[in-house]
Amino acid sequence: GAVVSQHPSWVICKSGTSVKIECRSLDFQATTMFWYRQFPKQSLMLMATSNEGSKATYEQGVEKDKFLINHASLTLSTLTVTSAHPEDSSFYICSARDRSRVEEKLFFGSGTQLSVL
């Protein structure tokens, strides 16, 4: 089955530093990738839609200057949390859509637990 690799799995950083999270589709081309964040015992909240070769589309309330998304190739999207603060601590998950499948279902990365001290 389709696999999406997300790295790193967890990261601890100091307040004010930037953190980059990578999301790769390993065996299919993903023209569209999605970035979610999830607080404990809450639902996945869509942050942005990443389109290969163009600017990402951010959901309302998500700061585009804080959460930088780059989708430079058909298999890689990155999310950079700039100047991270403790309130940015969360579980970040990427997903990619396999358009070759009839249901165009999403495949998720394994997630990144970010802890900002």
Next chain:
Amino acid sequence: GQNIDQPTEMTATEGAIVQINCTYQTSGFNGLFWYQQHAGEAPTFLSYNVLDGLEEKGRFSSFLSRSKGYSYLLLKELQMKDSASYLCAARSSWGKLQFGAGTQVVVTP
């Protein structure tokens, strides 16, 4: 806009059946997904419905009624490993997936 509602928690015993209901209001509805998520892990795909009716896949079945904006996930012959959060997600015609808050299923011996 979009709104997805599902119960917060359900408890059932091993071997039993549990039905998780989900109601949705989605602009340009284009499919209903169910995902399973264990704590600290990414969701895994369970089922997809776009037409009315029941889709059966082993111990799991999913039902959709588009006219009622309603779906359910049926888990049969519950096993301890089925203890997890089950997420209902509705896809809009734009392709965006809106998730419900998840239903925590607790399976007891």
